[in-house]
Amino acid sequence: MPKLTQSLPKYRKHKASGQAIVNLGGKDHYLGPHNTRASKIQYDRLVSEWLANGRTQISQADDTGAISVVEVLAAFWKFAQVWYVKNGVQTNEVEAYKLVIRDIKSLYGDTPAVEFGPIAFKTVRQIWVDRGQARSTVNKNGGRLKRIFKWAVSEELVPSSVHHGLASVDGLRAGRCQCREAKPVLPVAIEVVETTIQRLPRVTADMIRFQLLTGVRPGEVCGMTPGCISRDGEVWESTRHSTTDEAEPCSLGQTPKRF
Template sequence: MPRLVDALPKYRKHKASGQAVVTLNGRDCYLGPHGTSASKAFYDRLIAEWLIQGRSAQAPAVEAITVIVLCGRYLRFAKSYYLKDGKCTGTVPAIKAAIKYLRDWYGKTPASDFGPLALKAVRQRMVEGGLSRTYVNDHVARIKRMFKWGVSEQLVPPATYQRLASVPGLLRGRTTAHENPPILPVDDATVDATLPFMPEVTADMVRLQRLTGMRPAEVCILRPCDVDRSGEVWFYRPASHKTEHHGRDRVVFFGAEAQGVLLRYLAREASTNCFRPCDSMAKVLAAKHEARKTPLSCGNVPGSNKRRRPKKAPGEQYEVDQYRRSINRACDKAFPHPELGKLKRKDLTPEQLKELKAWQSSHRWAPNRLRHSFATEVRKKFGLEAAQVTLGHSSAAITQVYAERDLEKGVQVAKAIG
């Protein structure tokens, strides 16, 4: 039989927030800054009420939860909820960026007191910080979802979220927040000019994505076992994809040209990734060795200057960011700045470095733009429904974002009507 303990719940310090905390009936009650007389008086009051009601009093009302505590708990939940293949998705960093604006101004404010005016003040701070209108709206929506989650966990009164939900999003043309330019397709001439400056493996990934309209992540995780080669057109079902948590299937179609690109990457174990950084690095080193002019009797023998335990080694699978950075490096080589491209970055002044970055940003293209190009071409030749099927969208409205409208049809109508 367990020993009965008459000790009172302890006055403790919550390391993450720096607040004092006491646990009553299995629920943490936050008391304010640790060590202050106000927090100790709050502790004494709660313990007195708890003892009067026979050690069974309910925890204090949700108004005691501060915004910083709510942010910490929501972030802990997000890290365990927004997972993909055992890793946190991009939603978690976005949540961190959103709550950063809450932490400084309203961290110590009771969550129940955070209302529409406070949310608008945070939103205006985002606008003045240079964020685009859509990004500001996304951040505000994340803050609202956090308070909605707090209601479901009985940390925030329902009325608090209802008040925040009444704040509308910023509208185009009715705010000082700037608009981001739309993501447009990348033309074939630009891609063809960049391909010679890419490693062979990355170049084939670009060619395959341009022919199939896959998402960058779907190219990175492509394996032989995921490709059905029984028919004239091959079917690729990714082991993991963006909308699988909605119970949707994803099929990518490989025609003859796409099959030709992929064919030489299939002669490996079925569960091994087709495109691997380690293979790419091996080919780069082999090309350097082939172009070597120094005799083998002089200098380093291949493999002799490797570290036994390098901090970073080429992996077995490309990450999307690795794929994008490889394309960016190729763009910088294919489209160098006419004056600053030949200089070392350490020799540039801050103004020159800013100019160089602006040049590179305007001459780079991301792998997602290949998807836009594919969607635009398919829609123009085969219609919106065909683009929706090949892109794997459940709604044609989503396809509209990727596939640029065919303006030639409008021109034809104008010519016919007069």
């Protein structure tokens, strides 16, 4: 008569993916990143169900340890809407990530996130190439895709091997791909600027003159207030308003702006 055992299936590490794994009734079940609290809770749940089922194999529907790509995308989307905010307003990155997420989801939404590797990356990237995007735009979107899964690693949603695989894919290079090159953005002729200033309201015209004199960005000049400018000496300096006792250098360069 064979010897009966009361030992439980082992909580193991799957070396290829870095995920925790347990074999129940001859079937492997992925539990999530190895040695995390979430994976151990998943292990306890699956083993308990397996024991309650008379130590027989549980159904595929019960195997929820492997998070899908669409679940990663949904979690990142919630994060992005809060993180990519400046002065209380969402930045353009939110809309950019929305488009990237849409394309990933359309091809790999139901795929286990642990299986999203370099080939999947290149397949999604080809969508952007076929769409006629400039090489610089394709590479920016590729960087966004990598950041999604890098964030997922930091949240222990996927093993670090997923991001390492994606990071191995180089960006497209000029002359070595099918992408078009973006046209250079040239400055507006100063004559056009001066003619336009004459037709603008006084405050807007002064903001443009300030930009011409100092080289600040539009967002920086829009965020300035009279309190940002120190006019004690012959040379004025810009400082950024702070809730602390001392004013901080304004974000118009590495040092206070002098004009």
